[in-house]
């Protein structure tokens with residue numbers, strides 16, 4: 625009979641529960657006596673020994689439920705191996721919980737920061753199997769993260785809804801989408817929603833090129849333009865700044881985000897009305913879509929199998945439609961970014977989509 629810990633850490637997304645269900649069903653199917661300890665609010669639960677001894681029923685009826693039944697938290701620590709104030713050593717605390725509960729392994733669902741900590745715990749001798757969660761799709765080593773497809777659907781719907789009103793009023797609309805430092809979500813939703821201009825962090829934009837793209841549409845009698853802009857998009861001038869200089873500039877900017885600054889510049893330059901739409905956390909909410917449910921179930925089942933076969937120190941990853949274990953040390957600390965030279969960018973350009981850097 626195995627004793628398995630499970631936790632969800634970092635920002636939530638739509639298919640966390642579907643993925644845990646896949647893991648749990650696989651483990652209970654192999655041995656109905658399996659004990660699953662669900663740690664509450666991510667690593668915090670592991671650190672402070674807050675857990676629920678789950679029952680098979682807890683994993684029923686959650687395939688379509690967004691969020692996470694275990695709760696989540698952002699990582700509450702930085703220098704993870706050293707004791708913090710008052711001498712509390714968080715890593716040792718997590719190891720103690722693992723040891724005291726006599727766990728055989730820990731299944732960890734999370735994004736980049738979570739994978740880094742999972743790797744650290746693996747290096748510290750815990751048996752870890754991890755799963756790639758995030759709407760950002762930026763986890764290194766996997767073609768696909770669960771949560772991504774559902775977020776693409778929501779972001780696409782936001783762009784879809786803007787088309788008619790943009791056309792009626794002859795306005796420029798900027799739809800600002802999540803994705804943290806990468807542009808996967810904006811790229812996919814931008815293409816799916818028929819955006820005219822797509823701005824990504826990986827491809828710093830030139831303001832004159834953005835303006836030219838809008839002007840060309842106006843000249844062609846299109847009356848409106850839709851820009852899908854990643855929250856991490858950056859201008860070519862700003863991309864020249866050091867990280868510190870850029871952070872200072874952002875902190876002193878009167879604009880809440882890159883879209884508002886860009887919108888004001890376009891409006892001032894063209895005299896055409898600009899509106900900003902920020903779907904924000906709606907992109908992480910609600911039920912997983914059908915595709916994500918399949919991705920999550922497959923990843924969950926594969927992770928369950930990895931637990932049963934003792935393939936520890938690895939993340940279950942999607943590669944060429946197969947699920948393979950990838951060593952955590954290959955994943956930790958890296959970011960998967962959009963390649964500006966990739967086929968998808970070329971194909972989008974071939975269809976006339978501007979990436980705001982065509983001058």
Ligand code: F6P
Pocket residue numbers: 635735758759760802803804855908
């Ligand atoms: O990583 C997922 C994500 O939604 C990013 O796209 C976004 O930048 C960030 O989390 C928002 O974080 P929070 O939920 O802490 O506001």
